[in-house]
Amino acid sequence: MEFLPVLKLSWLNGWIYLVIFYGLFGFFLLGCPKSIVKKLYSRSDWGKRNYLLSAMGKPFSLACFALIIFSPIKLNSLVFWIGSGLYSTGCVVMFIALFNFRNTPVGQPVQSGIYQYSRNPQWVGLALVSVGTCVACGNGLALLLIGFGILFYHFRILGEESACLKAYGKSYMNYMVSVPRYLGLVKKRDL
Numbered sequence: 001m002e003f004l005p006v007l008k009l010s011w012l013n014g015w016i017y018l019v020i021f022y023g024l025f026g027f028f029l030l031g032c033p034k035s036i037v038k039k040l041y042s043r044s045d046w047g048k049r050n051y052l053l054s055a056m057g058k059p060f061s062l063a064c065f066a067l068i069i070f071s072p073i074k075l076n077s078l079v080f081w082i083g084s085g086l087y088s089t090g091c092v093v094m095f096i097a098l099f100n101f102r103n104t105p106v107g108q109p110v111q112s113g114i115y116q117y118s119r120n121p122q123w124v125g126l127a128l129v130s131v132g133t134c135v136a137c138g139n140g141l142a143l144l145l146i147g148f149g150i151l152f153y154h155f156r157i158l159g160e161e162s163a164c165l166k167a168y169g170k171s172y173m174n175y176m177v178s179v180p181r182y183l184g185l186v187k188k189r190d191l
Helices: 015-030 034-040 048-069 078-102 121-136 140-168 170-178
Strands: none
Touching: 015 048, 015 078, 015 121, 034 078, 048 121, 048 140, 078 121, 121 140, 140 170
């Protein structure tokens, strides 16, 4: 892993990981009813602070993706295998979460399937995809940038959870008490 490896445009760069993931994500969205896509991207009931802090994470993510496009994949190295494993795990988590989301009626909170283990499995999956891509390319700067992006996206998650509390009330509060925000044990500070 290098902080900033030599950058060049090549067919064996990290862009391959991005194209595969976002291509599959695009196909998924095409197969969803418009009401589900609208629910997936809803920002209603977000606080201004959540919206602004979430937006601050986008430049970090975009800078990371720009570096990844020009970062060669470190084939046959330990970072390649670790990164590819994280990426693959993230894809599986993300798409299981998306299918659970799609199969839940629009007026109900998603609490079944992988959502029994994490209130935000889509974000966990996306974080693993992003980190895995950075690691597979051995790009430390991209990893640092996506780390900052993930920290700022935490505020998006807080906004989403606040909106869910307003929409679903006590049912969602009970869910928050029993299921962790990301992974692991539920802690009082998760609420």
